[in-house]
Amino acid sequence: MKKKEQNIRYIRYTVQALGILVTILGLFINYPIANSILLGITLILGPVFCGWICPFGTLQDVFATLGHKLGIKKYKMPTKLKRTFVPLRYILLFITILVSADYIFTLMTLDPRGNFTNLLGGNALTIIGWSVIFIFLAASMVFERPFCNYFCIEGAKLGGFGTLRPLTIIRNEETCVGCSKCNGVCPMNIDVASHGQVRSLQCINCMECVAACPVKKTLKVGVIPGKNITKKVVLALAAMTFLSVVYTGVNSNSIMAMLEGDNSIPASTAITAITGEAAAGYGDAAGIADGVYEGTGTGFRGQITVEVTVKNQQITQIEVTKNNDDAKWFNRAYSTVTSNIIKNQSAEVEVVSGATYSSMGIKEGVANALINAGGKSVKAIVNDLPKEGKGQHGKRRER
Template sequence: MEKIQKLRFTVQAICLVLTVTSFFINFKIAMIAIAVLTVFAGVFYCGWICPYGFMQDLFGKFGSLLGIKKIKMPSSLQRILVFSRYVLLALVLLIGSNFVFGLMAFDPHANFLNMLVGSVAGFAAISVIAFFLIVSLLFERPFCNYLCSEGARYGLRGILRIFTIKRDQSLCVNCKKCDKACPMNIKVSKATNLRSPQCINCFQCISVCPFKGALSFGPMSTDEKEKRKYIAIALSALVLFGSFAAYNFFGGKKGVSEEVTTPAAGESNSVQGGGDAFSDAHGIADGTYIGEGVGFKGTTVAQVTVKNQMITSIEVTQTRDDKPWFDRANSAIPDSIIQAQSTDIDLVSGATYSSIGIRDAVKNALENARQ
């Protein structure tokens, strides 16, 4: 199984490069495939794809090379802290307040991704990124374990997976090497079917197991006890997701409607001025142009007004992104483009995909204007 770890390291490195090239942003089918894989086989994104998870792994290996012994969270404390990232996810999904978005501005996972695609992070954001990487020298995946709301989201999606890591009790000698190897502090030695939402499918537990077949990856065992447990979890998940859907439908966080209200007089994203050779609108005739981009949940449509070869107004007329995230991006991106007279602007931390959707819609509108 050492080959699996080498393969995982290679895939992680490739995905880091693909992230830099915006592959996962431009090719939504890749993210859809990852989401489908999560539902059927658990969380592979965190263990095989996530760039910040990869960086924590690298720093962890570097710490081992330096002879730094890894610290394991005491079981009594782990049982409490394991819920922290799910509490954070609930706050993000249900509250969506400025306070929560303020916290997300320091999310090292989001900020690291932003930096990889060209966004400039502030000193505080870089400090948080560096802090968790340094802690990774002593403690495996500290951010992933307790504070990553995105990892929590993936974990919950895969809780009803069909394929998972299994333990054959007849072959297991209870050496607990799997427990020590797990970077997510899961008690693998106590599971028959490993259904923990913390599991990132890194397969390190299988790699260190001294008895072939004691741990394996495949379809879940289906004895009566496991069936009852699966049904109980399925019903709980149904209630949880049903409650969240009802919250969204009856007044919670809804997606922005197809038509976004035009800003009131004096509040529109507009500017007056003459032609500028450095403006992205240079050489474009006066008029209003429509363009499309891809946000987090689908197509974003923007209406761009050009006057005197200057971008004077940007209005988003359609988006499918969730309102808090979209509003966060829409409050900054149009103004930034107008001020810079360019789409080469910084993205909004915590609303990266919505920012990209608006920016690309403006780009597309200007491209359409030149045709």
């Protein structure tokens, strides 16, 4: 192995190990600035997260190496099948953007990258969750990064943002000897040897092609030639603007939420309390003494714990202190449901379309807290969604 190839791979392996550590520490869950940094890097260099940081991408690489050590023969996806399967992850991305339906939750349980991230975060997995992880890891011993290539919607998102990047891998056609070693090592099955620039949405900037090239400076990272910049940037901006408008209109999220809307990351930390003034007079809190009351409900991934502040027989604040639902979906429900409860002074408010489980869990938790506080006007929320386990009444906490 050439020294250049060794150096690039050692650096990448080190970064990948740090990526797993960072995920375990919760940097991408608890610190929004990390998502801003990731977006900036993606806009400049492309989806380096996929090639250098993603924990499940790293795990697939580990199993690919293990398969090599065990003598398992590697196969390249046939061209016809590749053309059929490559669009899958973009189709899945559009489904999650355009479809606001609760069955999307079921689809997310089949995401091995999300399940592995949840596992690193200390969350228990279902048998299905473990199964999909092992299926893709076993496939990684035969095919390079099968999940990244054909199913990862996060990779599809980052690939879309990466079309804006001014820096890319450039091939010097004059010095290229046509050995196609770059094609052979590319884990995303890109035909590097046939293009002057690697601009594919599939590219994860792993630099394997650069490391494998036998001719000095034939493949290198550089700025897009000036004559191509304007056209590519205009087209990329138009495409990303369209996606952002659609995503914002359907899911009420920003462009940043689209990037950081990791369907797999649980919103398990405490959420900023929603505070407001009632517009409906006395309601569910009628007759309840001032204080803070705790209650629980059942969300999609288990128990949701809420604290309800009552003052002058009014619900004045609702805070979620414990929650394991996926952040993307929970956040859609949280502000709307809690604000409406305070406004109407009743837990019997409409659920948020596409976030029914989280909505019901919050409503149930608020009702539980008020019932446990001795409320006579509040009605228990019947959470009859097809999910095992229901919320339990909480205990009163004064402050």
